[in-house]
Amino acid sequence: MAQLSDDCFAFGGPLLTVEQAQALILERVAPLAGAEGVPLREALGRVLAAPLVAQTPLPPFFNSAVDGYAFRHADLAPEGETRLMLAGRIAAGHAGTAIAPGTAARIFTGAPMPPGADTVMMQEDARLDGETLLLPPGLKRGANARPAGEDVAAGSLALPEGRRLRAPELGLAAALGFAQLSVRPMLRVGVFSTGDELASPGAPLGPAQTFDSNRFTLMAILARLPVQVTDLGILPDDAAETSRALHGASATQDLLVTSGGVSTGEEDHVRAAIEGAGRLVFWRLAVKPGRPAAMGVVNGVPMVGLPGNPVAAVVTFLHLVRPLALRLAGAAPEALLRVPAVSGFAYRKKQGRREYVRVTLREEETGLVAEKFPREGAGLLTSLTQSDGFAELPESITELAPGAPIRILPFAAIF
Numbered sequence: 001m002a003q004l005s006d007d008c009f010a011f012g013g014p015l016l017t018v019e020q021a022q023a024l025i026l027e028r029v030a031p032l033a034g035a036e037g038v039p040l041r042e043a044l045g046r047v048l049a050a051p052l053v054a055q056t057p058l059p060p061f062f063n064s065a066v067d068g069y070a071f072r073h074a075d076l077a078p079e080g081e082t083r084l085m086l087a088g089r090i091a092a093g094h095a096g097t098a099i100a101p102g103t104a105a106r107i108f109t110g111a112p113m114p115p116g117a118d119t120v121m122m123q124e125d126a127r128l129d130g131e132t133l134l135l136p137p138g139l140k141r142g143a144n145a146r147p148a149g150e151d152v153a154a155g156s157l158a159l160p161e162g163r164r165l166r167a168p169e170l171g172l173a174a175a176l177g178f179a180q181l182s183v184r185p186m187l188r189v190g191v192f193s194t195g196d197e198l199a200s201p202g203a204p205l206g207p208a209q210t211f212d213s214n215r216f217t218l219m220a221i222l223a224r225l226p227v228q229v230t231d232l233g234i235l236p237d238d239a240a241e242t243s244r245a246l247h248g249a250s251a252t253q254d255l256l257v258t259s260g261g262v263s264t265g266e267e268d269h270v271r272a273a274i275e276g277a278g279r280l281v282f283w284r285l286a287v288k289p290g291r292p293a294a295m296g297v298v299n300g301v302p303m304v305g306l307p308g309n310p311v312a313a314v315v316t317f318l319h320l321v322r323p324l325a326l327r328l329a330g331a332a333p334e335a336l337l338r339v340p341a342v343s344g345f346a347y348r349k350k351q352g353r354r355e356y357v358r359v360t361l362r363e364e365e366t367g368l369v370a371e372k373f374p375r376e377g378a379g380l381l382t383s384l385t386q387s388d389g390f391a392e393l394p395e396s397i398t399e400l401a402p403g404a405p406i407r408i409l410p411f412a413a414i415f
Helices: 018-028 167-175 214-222 239-249 310-328
Strands: 036-039 068-071 082-090 103-107 119-122 127-129 132-135 157-159 180-183 187-194 227-235 255-259 278-282 294-298 301-306 339-343 354-364 367-372 389-393 405-410
Touching: 018 310, 068 082, 068 132, 157 167, 187 214, 187 239, 187 310, 214 227, 214 255, 214 310, 227 239, 239 294, 255 310, 278 301, 301 310, 354 405, 367 389, 367 405
Parallel strands: 082 103, 187 227, 187 255, 255 301, 339 367
Antiparallel strands: 036 180, 068 103, 068 119, 082 132, 127 132, 278 294, 294 301, 339 405, 354 367, 354 389, 389 405
């Protein structure tokens, strides 16, 4: 379990930029200790706890990259066709015998090159005349052949510590013969929503209530990270009960995430609720939507309080919870994917604040064009289901003109 000092996130300056917040996380938060060995089939999504060093080369032997004919490049005439006697056939999974000068062997993709051969002619580029092979000129030495270790040399680093294991990483580990991998322990993340105005889907809805959506949105985004998520329900607008719930959750979780209750209203109890169990230092981010975000420690366990508005909760999650969860899980930092586009709209904003504008994308011959979603409210869930991403407008600009270059955080890479 993470054990942080109460003031590890203390920051006495003005509003934090996204980069300052994330630098503070990297500087003051250490990954969870420990490692465990898991079978390759169970390692998907886990974080590699130690460097993966190749014990054998990949490919393990000199082999053909195509179906064709293997021969000595020195036998190839510089001009005109070369005639070689066909002597031998080598299928994948079977070793071939050495070829003599002036001869060639029929070979198939993945089959080991016969001793003496160094080049392969693709079968569609060669002609057969009985047992004689006719080869055109111009092929380079080593063409269509893969030397041993071409992909990964024996003894070299195949995957670094901290790499999240996706399908390609598992395929590489399998190709190198690893049946088990050493991975970091799963990070346990507990998620609360807050507020008397919320009811869980499926529960009776009071006359002044709405169904909670944030918990389910946040848990779904967390499911894409190397974490084990626990649904901790809804905290009431009661300081003492909220404090008890957070105190209890800190005993079983490595990271706590709440949404709502972190502003300065009379019914925003999250800050007061944990004063006796740790320290909450408000991290008002210089972003819109999402400025009222908080971060702190409860009994040594890090906690992030996100805004209650759904869009603001997502924006601040991406910049606080995501890097913090990756850090605690021992994963290497992963920048959010940003793709270039051209603005199809005009927009004005305050200087010194980063803004995230929901946009739809259309593809033109010159690239992507982003059009602003027609409504701006941070509580509009449909603005996330009916748009394609966030246009990220940096702190330095105050006015955006149509045709200006912008960067997009595509929802496909977030959700």
